[in-house]
Amino acid sequence: MNTPGEQRGIVLPGPVSAEGAGTGTSGTEPVGGRSAPWYRGRTHPTSEGPSPGVLAGDAPGGSLVRPYTMTRGRTRPSDYGPRLDMITIVVAVRGRAERPLEPEQREILRLCRRPISVAEISARLDVPMTVVKVLLGDLVAEGDVRTRASVPVTQLPEKKVLQAVLDGIRRL
Amino acid sequence: MASADSETRPGAREPTRQEPIPQAVKIIVAGGFGAGKTTLVGSVSEIAPLSTEEVMTEASFGVDDTGGVEDKTTTTVALDFGRITINSDIVLYLFGTPGQDRFWFMWDELSEGALGAVVLADTRRLDTCFHAVDFFERRGVPFVVAVNRFDGADDYGAEEVREALDVTEGVPILMADARVRTSCKEVLVELITHVLRVRSPALSG
Numbered sequence: 250m251n252t253p254g255e256q257r258g259i260v261l262p263g264p265v266s267a268e269g270a271g272t273g274t275s276g277t278e279p280v281g282g283r284s285a286p287w288y289r290g291r292t293h294p295t296s297e298g299p300s301p302g303v304l305a306g307d308a309p310g311g312s313l314v315r316p317y318t319m320t321r322g323r324t325r326p327s328d329y330g331p332r333l334d335m336i337t338i339v340v341a342v343r344g345r346a347e348r349p350l351e352p353e354q355r356e357i358l359r360l361c362r363r364p365i366s367v368a369e370i371s372a373r374l375d376v377p378m379t380v381v382k383v384l385l386g387d388l389v390a391e392g393d394v395r396t397r398a399s400v401p402v403t404q405l406p407e408k409k410v411l412q413a414v415l416d417g418i419r420r421l
Numbered sequence: 422m423a424s425a426d427s428e429t430r431p432g433a434r435e436p437t438r439q440e441p442i443p444q445a446v447k448i449i450v451a452g453g454f455g456a457g458k459t460t461l462v463g464s465v466s467e468i469a470p471l472s473t474e475e476v477m478t479e480a481s482f483g484v485d486d487t488g489g490v491e492d493k494t495t496t497t498v499a500l501d502f503g504r505i506t507i508n509s510d511i512v513l514y515l516f517g518t519p520g521q522d523r524f525w526f527m528w529d530e531l532s533e534g535a536l537g538a539v540v541l542a543d544t545r546r547l548d549t550c551f552h553a554v555d556f557f558e559r560r561g562v563p564f565v566v567a568v569n570r571f572d573g574a575d576d577y578g579a580e581e582v583r584e585a586l587d588v589t590e591g592v593p594i595l596m597a598d599a600r601v602r603t604s605c606k607e608v609l610v611e612l613i614t615h616v617l618r619v620r621s622p623a624l625s626g
Contacts, residue, residue, distance in 0.1 A: 334533065335473070335500075336445035336514050343439065364443050366514060368502055372471035377497070379476050397442035400534045406446065408617070410511060411536065414446060415613040417507030421465060421606050 319353050319380055326386025331396050333382045335368040338397045345393055353384055354393075361394055443512050448612065449531055449562070451518040452541030453549020457569040457599035458517035459501045461541060464605040466503025466515060473500050475527060498524045500531075518553065528556055537616045538564040539608055541599065544577050547585050554586055563616045567597040567608045591619070 326333060341361040350358070353376065360370050367385065371378040388394045400406055450458045463470045475498050501517040519527050532538070540553045550566075557564040568582055577585075579594040588594070593611050598604045 335475075335516075335530065336447050336534075338442050338445050338512065340440075340442050364512075366445055366504075366512070368473045368500070368514065368516075369471060369504070372473040372502075377474045377476040395439060395442060397444060399445050399447070406536055406616075406620070408621070410444070410446060411613055411617050411620070413511050414507055414513055414536065415610065415617070417505065417511070417513065418465075418606055418609045418613065421505065421602070 319351065319376070320383040323383050324379060326383050330386045330389045332398050333367055333385055333396065334399055335371075335378060336366045336399045338364045338366055338399075339370065339385060339394050340364045340396075341394050342392060351384075354388060357381070357384060357388065358393060364397075441510070443510050445512045445514060447514040447516055447531075447535050448609065449516055449518060449535050449538040450541060451538055451550065451553035451557070451564075452569075453543060453546055456541040456543040456546075456549065457571075458541055461539070461567075461569075461597075461599040461605050461608070462501060462503040462515045462517055464599060464602045465505060465609065467506060468504050470501050470503045470517075473502065474498065475500060475530075496524070498527045500527070525552075525556075532556070532560055532562050535562055537612050538562050539612055540564055540566045541597075542566055542568045542582060542586070543571060544568060544582065545571065547582070550586070554588060558588075563612075563619050565593040565595065565608065565612045565615055567595055567599075569597055569599045 331337075339357075339361050340363070341358050353374065356374055357370055360373060367378060367381055370376075370385075371381045374381070376384075385394065385396075389396060400410075450461055452458050459470055476495050498519050500519065503515045505513040505515070507513050516531055518524075518531060538553070538557050540550050540557070542550050554564075554566070556562075566582065566586060566588060568577070568579070570576070579596070583590075583592075583594050593615050595608060595611055597608050
């Protein structure tokens with residue numbers, strides 16, 4: 250990916266404040282007045298990781314199981330199911346008969362008793378989103394969960410949705 | 422829309438008796454590392470901000486020193502997000518962008534279908550949000566610039582920031598404090614108002 254923007258604009262002149270400039274501030278971003286990180290979960294070795302105050306899932310520690318073991322090596326869901334993106338909303342279908350499921354699938358179904366997004370399932374189970382999508386694809390295929398896709402890329406949001414969002418934010 | 426849903430799947434038992442599923446929409450919060458993205462998300466989110474991981478597989482580039490055996494690399498990107506339930510039918514998610522340039526590929530998926538974006542600017546390091554401004558301009562994603570006031574940072578006016586960032590008159594620029602809920606609300610209200618304005622000729626419904 251090219252990184253445009255290098256040619257953009259000029260940096261405002263002015264003193265760089267001594268505290269806070271550079272990477273030394275990582276970890277001091279205040280979140281609601283809390284200063285100490287209180288998230289649990291594994292670290293994020295190849296990214297900047299969760300900011301302080303961010304819940305990195307509810308799992309007490311990293312799983313020793315490689316993520317794609319849960320999906321039997323599959324890295325993407327079947328092409329036949331609905332499109333699953335990070336804010337696709339998923340809900341468990343009621344009244345399904347009990348049947349043997351993988352532990353992760355059971356956990357997903359438990360979380361899906363109320364409507365929940367793919368990203369949130371991933372965060373709460375501390376399982377990468379791509380893995381969650383594969384597992385969900387199986388559950389959709391079995392009729393265990395229903396999904397509602399977010400607005401497709403090509404489609405603009407409806408005015409009434411925007412108006413509802415505006416009203417909702419004003420009520421906060 | 423309906424064609425992408427699974428509600429009408431023949432395999433789903435008694436689909437008519439199932440409750441309607443809310444629709445999710447998202448807003449992107451961009452800005453440099455440490456600009457206060459997650460602070461802003463946490464200030465308005467109804468849940469403590471969560472972190473999710475996306476594992477991306479990329480074709481590797483550069484010298485192939487493994488003799489063609491290893492032609493792909495996987496990268497894990499952490500995304501922080503929060504949630505606001507708008508009503509029984511709409512849930513709004515706020516996603517912070519990964520702060521590092523090498524996670525640019527993640528921005529494509531993030532911006533897909535987004536209502537709009539907030540670019541959080543830190544006047545001590547304004548150059549860190551040039552990339553975000555460029556990205557949203559090129560993608561046609563409506564955005565506002567919120568200048569996060571940091572203690573100890575020099576106060577700049579909106580017009581100075583506009584000039585430094587080289588954004589057009591049409592893009593709202595406002596001062597904000599990411600730690601303060603009412604301030605973050607104002608930023609989001611400004612954004613959605615802006616989106617309604619710029620999208621109005623093309624909007625349906």
